[in-house]
Amino acid sequence: AQSVTQPDIHITVSEGASLELRCNYSYGATPYLFWYVQSPGQGLQLLLKYFSGDTLVQGIKGFEAEFKRSQSSFNLRKPSVHWSDAAEYFCAVESRAAGNKLTFGGGTRVLVKP
């Protein structure tokens, strides 16, 4: 069965600093991978997705993620965070073998210091 691990439960970063959120997955085939963001009191919004091609994926709000097959990772990055980036971030993997279900990681909560 597929699984997704986000090792960092909380990350605190200063405004203007760079941010990297880690995601590791376990899946038998080439995965479809997603990053979602959830602001307080809101649903999940898709930031970006990978399903083939270039392993560096650009998303909305200045985020990017890199798929590394050898490391089973799909880390999310942003060069310079803004206070509005404070939210919870979820990595997800789609299992085509299990009816295209999404399996989510536990999430990483990002706090932004002024």
Place this chain on the structure above:
Amino acid sequence: ETGVTQTPRHLVMGMTNKKSLKCEQHLGHNAMYWYKQSAKKPLELMFVYNFKEQTENNSVPSRFSPECPNSSHLFLHLHTLQPEDSALYLCASSQVPQGTNEQFFGPGTRLTVL
């Protein structure tokens, strides 16, 4: 209305009450989902509907009863809930089959069971 909407946004109910959560998607999708998001737990898929037919029930207790009258509407009927059922209930929709199962989420219903 655009995207995925959910009503009510907040609900407080006693253990003997009966209530319903409503989800509506305005995206023309053919699949809809209920997720449960509890504190400190990963997002849990509860039910999946494809073309109005239930295709997934992840061992959800019978006190949760879904209903999908058409491809745009999804309900979650609640009765005799327990305090541990307090959580954020998220609805999502997607178009399947498609390249990826990119899901679009509503803002959620925050449920408190007293």
